[in-house]
Amino acid sequence: MTVAQSILEEYQALKSDRSASWDGRWQRVLEWMAPLRADITETNSPTPNTSHRSKLHDTKAIEAAEVLVSAHMSYITPLNEQWLSYAPPRRHRKNDEAISYFKECSEIAMEEIASSNFYQVMQSVYEDRSIPGTANMFLQKGEDAELNFKYVPLGTYCFTENEGGQADSMFREFPLTLNQAVEKFGEDKLGDKLRGLWGRVGSEPALAHAKHNFLQCTRVRKERARGATDQKNKPYEDTYVCMTDKVTLKEGGFDEFPFMVTRYRRWGNHLWGSSPAYSALPNVTSANYIRQILKTLGEVAAIPRILQLAGEKRQVDLRAGGVNFVSREAAQLGFPKEWGTQGRYDVGMSLLEEDHESIEQFFHVPLFRMFASIEKEMTATEVAAREREKLLMFAPSFTQFVSDMTPLMVRVFAMLARAGKFPDPPPSLIESQEDGEATIPNPQVVYQSRIALAIKALHGEAFDRVMARMIALAEIAPDIFDNWDFDNVSRDLSRNEGMPESWVRAKKAIEEIRAARAEAQQAAAEAQQMEAGANAIGKVGGAQGMKEMEEMIS
Numbered sequence: 001m002t003v004a005q006s007i008l009e010e011y012q013a014l015k016s017d018r019s020a021s022w023d024g025r026w027q028r029v030l031e032w033m034a035p036l037r038a039d040i041t042e043t044n045s046p047t048p049n050t051s052h053r054s055k056l057h058d059t060k061a062i063e064a065a066e067v068l069v070s071a072h073m074s075y076i077t078p079l080n081e082q083w084l085s086y087a088p089p090r091r092h093r094k095n096d097e098a099i100s101y102f103k104e105c106s107e108i109a110m111e112e113i114a115s116s117n118f119y120q121v122m123q124s125v126y127e128d129r130s131i132p133g134t135a136n137m138f139l140q141k142g143e144d145a146e147l148n149f150k151y152v153p154l155g156t157y158c159f160t161e162n163e164g165g166q167a168d169s170m171f172r173e174f175p176l177t178l179n180q181a182v183e184k185f186g187e188d189k190l191g192d193k194l195r196g197l198w199g200r201v202g203s204e205p206a207l208a209h210a211k212h213n214f215l216q217c218t219r220v221r222k223e224r225a226r227g228a229t230d231q232k233n234k235p236y237e238d239t240y241v242c243m244t245d246k247v248t249l250k251e252g253g254f255d256e257f258p259f260m261v262t263r264y265r266r267w268g269n270h271l272w273g274s275s276p277a278y279s280a281l282p283n284v285t286s287a288n289y290i291r292q293i294l295k296t297l298g299e300v301a302a303i304p305r306i307l308q309l310a311g312e313k314r315q316v317d318l319r320a321g322g323v324n325f326v327s328r329e330a331a332q333l334g335f336p337k338e339w340g341t342q343g344r345y346d347v348g349m350s351l352l353e354e355d356h357e358s359i360e361q362f363f364h365v366p367l368f369r370m371f372a373s374i375e376k377e378m379t380a381t382e383v384a385a386r387e388r389e390k391l392l393m394f395a396p397s398f399t400q401f402v403s404d405m406t407p408l409m410v411r412v413f414a415m416l417a418r419a420g421k422f423p424d425p426p427p428s429l430i431e432s433q434e435d436g437e438a439t440i441p442n443p444q445v446v447y448q449s450r451i452a453l454a455i456k457a458l459h460g461e462a463f464d465r466v467m468a469r470m471i472a473l474a475e476i477a478p479d480i481f482d483n484w485d486f487d488n489v490s491r492d493l494s495r496n497e498g499m500p501e502s503w504v505r506a507k508k509a510i511e512e513i514r515a516a517r518a519e520a521q522q523a524a525a526e527a528q529q530m531e532a533g534a535n536a537i538g539k540v541g542g543a544q545g546m547k548e549m550e551e552m553i554s
Contacts, residue, residue, distance in 0.1 A: 004241045004248045007217045011171040014158035022272055026132040026154060029277040032056070032284050033065045033131050040132075040155040058291035060356045061284040064363035065131050065277065071368040072126040076401060076447075079119055082110050086413060086443035088429070096507040097426040102443050105413065105422045112416055116147040124151040125262070129401075130363075133264045133275035138172070139408055139415075140258055146419050147412060152259070159261055160219075161271060166407060167261040169219035173243070179208040181242075181249075191245020213243040218258060255418075256411040262404035264397055280362035287355035290348055297343040307339035406445045413443055463489065 001009075023040050030038035031052040038052055077083050085106040088098035121137060128135035132154055142148025152172055162168045176184065178197055187198060194212065201208045221237040234253025242249055263273025306316045309330050316336050317324050326335065360366060416422060417440075425440045433439055473480050487510070494504055505513075 002246070002248070003239065004246050007171075007239060007241050008215065008243065008246060011158060011173070011215060011217070014160075014171060015173075018158055018272075023155060025278075029131055029275075029281060032281065032288075033061045033277050034127060035062070037127065037131075056288065057295060058284075058287045058352070060287055060359050061277075061280060061363075064280070064359050064365050065127075067365045067368060068130045068276065068363045069123070069126045071364070072130065073119075073122065075368070076398065077119070077122055079114070081448075082106070083448050084110060084113075084409060085446040085448050087446045089441050089444055092429060092441070095426075095428055098429045100506055101423070101425055101429060105416075105443070108421055109412055109416055112145075112147055112421065113412065116142070116145045116149060118147070118149050121149040121151045128154050129262055129264050129273070130275055131277045133267065133273035133277070135262050136170075137260045137262075137408070138258055139260070139411060141415065146416060146421065159259070159271065161261075165266075165403070166257075167259060168257060170217070170257075170259045170261075172216040172218075172259075173213055174216070175211040175213055177209050177211050181212065181214070185240065185249040189249045191242050191247040193245050194242060214249070215241045215243055217241065218254065221253065256414055257407060258411065260405060260408040262401055265400055276362040276364070280359045283355040283358040283362070287352055287359065290352045290355065293343075294345060294348045294352065297345050297348065300341050300343070301345075304338040305340045306336045308336045309333070312336070402445075402447055409445045410442050463493065 027038055027040040030040065035050070035053050035056065073079070086102040086109065087093075088095060088102055092098040125135040125137050134154060136152035136154070136157055136159075138150040138152055140148055140150070156174060157170060157172045159167045159171065160169045178194060178201070181190065181194065182198060187195065190198065197207050197210075217239045218236055221233070221235060224233045224235070231252040234255055236254040236257055238252045238254055238258075239248060240250040241247070264275040265273060267274040303318060306318075308314075308316070309327075312326065312330055312335065314325060324336070330336070429440050430438050431441060470480060487507075491504060
């Protein structure tokens with residue numbers, strides 16, 4: 001069995017399991033909550049199928065899902081804030097040079113991310129994360145930018161994960177026209193079938209635009225040549241396979257795993273994720289049914305049903321100013337007349353509102369409403385506390401995102417470091433590997449978005465509470481504050497609140513300032529002593545004054 005055949009066989013097994021258990025589930029929630037993306041079971045269709053949209057009568061779930069997606073953009077990776085920071089690993093945590101270096105690298109990384117296509121891609125990633133529950137993104141070096149992010153549509157890939165729950169192999173199926181395949185891989189790499197079709201393009205131009213499926217397989221490389229750094233000895237192997245000819249088209253590698261699979265929350269022990277959409281689905285279908293009934297009630301009220309005598313064949317004219325002719329018998333009995341228009345619209349609206357409230361709760365809509373009606377009656381501190389309280393309710397999903405996103409952000413750091421985007425690291429940070437090559441350790445990824453800062457702010461609030469008690473105790477025992485390292489407290493509080501690193505002085509600079517201050521204080525004290533001694537000589541005079549001055553100095 002060739003490498004290509006082995007990869008295809010493994011992919012087909014994973015795809016079969018996914019299709020049987022998950023594709024239909026994703027299709028169903030997307031039809032109700034993101035109908036324009038509901039193409040999981042129709043990935044090969046040349047045109048989008050919109051037939052499912054005809055059954056939609058209530059759009060509250062679509063609105064709630066959009067709020068959750070927007071909240072991801074605003075609270076996790078906001079465009080106008082530095083939501084990411086790099087910090088030294090634990091062994092360098094007290095190295096202030098290392099801290100400052102990684103902070104400077106963080107600012108450069110955020111600039112590179114902002115100049116890439118990251119935020120455009122994350123919109124689609126967050127939609128998959130918030131509704132079907134699983135999203136995927138690919139990072140590689142771009143042609144015009146150092147970082148190029150690519151959204152991987154749900155239903156086009158399968159993956160496996162390691163013991164730590166991180167994705168470590170990816171099988172991504174994607175279409176290319178014959179023309180694109182030749183441009184990407186070269187005519188000589190194609191298999192017999194595609195090469196034969198390419199040879200007929202001159203007489204049949206339409207063949208150049210016909211699409212064929214290809215597969216990218218990225219996974220941990222099992223065997224590597226020691227010390228080698230070429231593409232075929234990278235830690236992760238990357239293989240492209242033609243699914244038509246079952247041949248290998250290209251082999252390469254990556255230094256880090258280039259895909260990020262993020263889940264809104266884990267679905268038990270399964271690979272794939274869950275989301276609020278599945279919990280809200282009963283309310284969504286119920287609201288849709290009630291809305292359909294209310295529409296019918298509205299139509300009946302506007303254009304009522306008409307009851308006529310069996311013998312009456314005339315069409316009732318319901319137009320404004322319409323004239324109708326009836327028999328004497330029908331007129332005496334009150335025909336024609338409205339019939340079956342007594343539905344309780346108010347009861348239907350009450351049931352609909354209950355479903356809408358449940359849908360909004362599932363999608364955390366109340367959590368992301370920023371109390372516009374009460375902010376004026378609260379202090380800034382109270383508003384911040386209330387906001388943190390609400391954001392922390394979203395913390396479990398954010399924690400899952402941090403776990404999923406961190407390896408990709410480490411890859412961002414490594415790619416920019418290899419590209420020479422960062423300044424030279426301080427000597428204290430440089431380490432030697434087993435082969436003697438000098439390197440710096442991977443950073444710790446620290447998130448500084450509003451949710452991350454809300455979590456970190458708990459440390460500051462704890463400090464405020466304890467400080468209030470300590471001030472009272474200090475009246476009894478003034479030396480009680482000797483238990484605290486106020487330098488570290490002030491630096492950690494500043495960083496936890498998201499203050500720019502350039503505002504925080506380096507420890508070495510602080511030591512120099514304090515040394516200069518101590519020297520100045522000592523000089524001032526000596527000058528004061530000299531002045532006091534001179535005054536003593538003037539008052540006592542002679543040898544006695546000199547003696548007192550010497551005693552004062554000693």
